[in-house]
Amino acid sequence: MSLRHPGAKLRPHTKAHKCTQIANLQQNYGHKTFTCATPREIIGMAAAGVGEDLLLANEVVDHDRLSALAKVSENQRVTIAVDSEYTIQAASHAGLRDVLIDINVGLKRCGVAPELAGQLADFARKQKMTVRGVMGYEGHLMMIDSHDKRKQRVSESMQLLARAAQDVGGEIISAGGTGTFDLHDSTCINELQAGSYALMDTHYAKLNLPFDQSCFVLGTIISKSDGWLVIDVGLKSLGMDHGNPTIDGYDVMFCSDEHTTIVPNKGQAETKVSVGDKLRVIPAHIDPTMAMHEMAFLVRGEEVIDAWSIDLRGW
Amino acid sequence: MSLRHPGAKLRPHTKAHKCTQIANLQQNYGHKTFTCATPREIIGMAAAGVGEDLLLANEVVDHDRLSALAKVSENQRVTIAVDSEYTIQAASHAGLRDVLIDINVGLKRCGVAPELAGQLADFARKQKMTVRGVMGYEGHLMMIDSHDKRKQRVSESMQLLARAAQDVGGEIISAGGTGTFDLHDSTCINELQAGSYALMDTHYAKLNLPFDQSCFVLGTIISKSDGWLVIDVGLKSLGMDHGNPTIDGYDVMFCSDEHTTIVPNKGQAETKVSVGDKLRVIPAHIDPTMAMHEMAFLVRGEEVIDAWSIDLRGW
Numbered sequence: 299m300s301l302r303h304p305g306a307k308l309r310p311h312t313k314a315h316k317c318t319q320i321a322n323l324q325q326n327y328g329h330k331t332f333t334c335a336t337p338r339e340i341i342g343m344a345a346a347g348v349g350e351d352l353l354l355a356n357e358v359v360d361h362d363r364l365s366a367l368a369k370v371s372e373n374q375r376v377t378i379a380v381d382s383e384y385t386i387q388a389a390s391h392a393g394l395r396d397v398l399i400d401i402n403v404g405l406k407r408c409g410v411a412p413e414l415a416g417q418l419a420d421f422a423r424k425q426k427m428t429v430r431g432v433m434g435y436e437g438h439l440m441m442i443d444s445h446d447k448r449k450q451r452v453s454e455s456m457q458l459l460a461r462a463a464q465d466v467g468g469e470i471i472s473a474g475g476t477g478t479f480d481l482h483d484s485t486c487i488n489e490l491q492a493g494s495y496a497l498m499d500t501h502y503a504k505l506n507l508p509f510d511q512s513c514f515v516l517g518t519i520i521s522k523s524d525g526w527l528v529i530d531v532g533l534k535s536l537g538m539d540h541g542n543p544t545i546d547g548y549d550v551m552f553c554s555d556e557h558t559t560i561v562p563n564k565g566q567a568e569t570k571v572s573v574g575d576k577l578r579v580i581p582a583h584i585d586p587t588m589a590m591h592e593m594a595f596l597v598r599g600e601e602v603i604d605a606w607s608i609d610l611r612g613w
Numbered sequence: 614m615s616l617r618h619p620g621a622k623l624r625p626h627t628k629a630h631k632c633t634q635i636a637n638l639q640q641n642y643g644h645k646t647f648t649c650a651t652p653r654e655i656i657g658m659a660a661a662g663v664g665e666d667l668l669l670a671n672e673v674v675d676h677d678r679l680s681a682l683a684k685v686s687e688n689q690r691v692t693i694a695v696d697s698e699y700t701i702q703a704a705s706h707a708g709l710r711d712v713l714i715d716i717n718v719g720l721k722r723c724g725v726a727p728e729l730a731g732q733l734a735d736f737a738r739k740q741k742m743t744v745r746g747v748m749g750y751e752g753h754l755m756m757i758d759s760h761d762k763r764k765q766r767v768s769e770s771m772q773l774l775a776r777a778a779q780d781v782g783g784e785i786i787s788a789g790g791t792g793t794f795d796l797h798d799s800t801c802i803n804e805l806q807a808g809s810y811a812l813m814d815t816h817y818a819k820l821n822l823p824f825d826q827s828c829f830v831l832g833t834i835i836s837k838s839d840g841w842l843v844i845d846v847g848l849k850s851l852g853m854d855h856g857n858p859t860i861d862g863y864d865v866m867f868c869s870d871e872h873t874t875i876v877p878n879k880g881q882a883e884t885k886v887s888v889g890d891k892l893r894v895i896p897a898h899i900d901p902t903m904a905m906h907e908m909a910f911l912v913r914g915e916e917v918i919d920a921w922s923i924d925l926r927g928w
Contacts, residue, residue: 313870313871335870335871336871356835356845356871356872357835357836357843357845358835358845359833359835359888359889360833381836382836382837382888384887384888384889385835385836385888388889402838406838406840406841406866406867406874407836407843407869407872407874408835408836408843408872409836409838411838411839437869518674518675520671520672520673520674520700520723521672521696521697521700521722521723521724522697523717523721523724523726524726525721526721528672528722528723530671530672530673533852533854533901534900534901534904535928537848537853538852538853538854538901539848539853539868551721552721553854554722554752555628555650555900555901556628556650556651556671557671557722557723559721559722572699573674573697573699573700574674574699574703585849585870586848586849586853586870589849589905590904590905592927612907613850
């Protein structure tokens with residue numbers, strides 16, 4: 299990812315890993331600007347001294363959280379997304395100064411309509427805020443199967459962002475994610491907000507992206523019956539919104555809170571594994587999976603070489 | 614629940630709330646025996662001094678975790694489920710003394726086949742362990758729509774447990790959950806392992822049980838567009854394996870990591886809520902939802918009257 303989008307061309311998203319040590323690794327690859335999804339992520343990144351320019355790519359209206367962000371912004375550049383007069387006033391009253399205008403580029407979520415972006419930027423400037431530019435997130439296009447069709451739709455979506463950028467002014471045009479990382483060569487954006495590429499999951503793996511799976515939940519077989527096995531990794535340790543996890547060589551029957559019941563792939567000989575053996579579970583969605591764990595263990599082969607706190611969890 | 618299953622007839626399951634303060638409330642209602650799903654839950658309950666007789670209703674093979682449980686058992690009765698010679702030896706080597714034989718009563722998960730339970734109990738006694746009895750979990754029957762059919766199937770399932778209990782000996786015959794709380798009057802069991810009843814969720818609500826929803830994730834509207842609203846409660850704060858959450862008066866379009874996009878129910882007039890307003894989000898599955906949050910806030914009306922740590926999270 300760093301080869302394709304070096305330095306400030308990539309604003310790595312911390313929401314995918316929630317770990318300042320991984321962010322630090324991304325910084326070592328030349329990225330000093332970061333994207334965050336929660337106040338806690340911004341505060342944690344600043345406390346760890348990672349990054350120089352932190353974007354909260356999300357709307358916040360809670361005064362206490364905004365004030366905490368304003369405090370961080372005394373020593374560190376903090377920019378927040380806004381998409382309404384309400385969010386601008388809330389950020390301004392708390393003492394935040396830098397904003398991006400969040401544009402709706404087709405995903406039915408946050409973001410102002412492109413044609414209203416200019417007047418919202420004017421409103422922010424009247425509150426003495428610095429409008430650094432625009433952001434949009436084409437999240438509704440990440441999983442379009444066909445690469446060509448995805449590229450076409452991203453191009454159309456980014457025309458909405460380009461129009462808004464013209465009306466808003468500022469230097470930043472920020473968008474994108476892991477699923478569209480190679481579709482922005484001819485779009486207006488000057489930075490990509492990708493996160494999942496660093497760890498990956500089976501959902502993004504469907505797109506045949508050039509990023510490898512690097513994160514697993516390690517399960518131990520705790521029970522073996524006539525026809526199935528049970529591992530001690532369940533739905534409390536896996537993001538489930540994209541469905542069941544994957545285990546090489548096995549079919550997943552179902553997940554319970556603390557268990558997953560599996561059977562050897564059809565056509566396979568009877569499995570040779572026993573109670574006490576370990577299996578790697580590949581999450582279907584990496585972001586919520588990381589958010590469920592306190593620590594990540596770094597392994598080289600079978601050796602644990604380090605343990606990193608997943609320290610940006612919570613809100 | 615305490616009226617129907619007073620005292621030791623109910624062994625409340627901590628996995629549904631993961632909060633020693635709620636367990637303490639259950640103790641105040643007369644329950645001193647508790648069910649846990651993870652070593653951390655046992656250790657946390659003992660540290661908080663709640664309960665007198667803690668059952669880990671799950672198999673564990675990790676020596677470090679078993680040793681930590683054995684340490685707890687020096688001051689507190691700790692019983693662990695076993696379903697194989699391997700799990701018995703692992704528990705025995707770590708210094709645990711009390712076991713229940715976990716019986717497969719039809720759910721394809723842990724549990725020894727009923728006809729093998731007696732010899733497994735003999736094996737445990739040869740390891741100088743105390744076999745306190747049997748447990749089984751009819752989790753595959755919890756969501757059968759028809760009350761009569763559910764009762765019939767539970768009755769059949771518990772015949773498997775009764776047979777095993779006869780072969781195993783001991784005093785405890787433990788099974789059940791919230792979905793079968795009123796179906797055991799004529800079964801063999803002498804204690805019910807129910808947990809969800811205390812907080813409830815929309816999944817169990819489908820069964821029209823006499824328990825009210827008491828837990829909500831409080832969302833704030835952070836964005837309002839022409840046709841939809843966005844709240845700051847997303848799939849990182851909600852167990853998603855039973856599907857989307859529910860919000861009174863709204864239809865949920867979709868959940869993202871940190872957002873849920875909603876529209877007013879069809880036929881409703883345009884909503885009057887604004888950015889900054891708060892809505893109560895009802896989880897579809899309570900157990901994983903509680904496991905995602907650090908604190909529970911107790912409210913009476915609009916007033917926050919206490920804050921309780923969800924201190925049994927993790928493994």
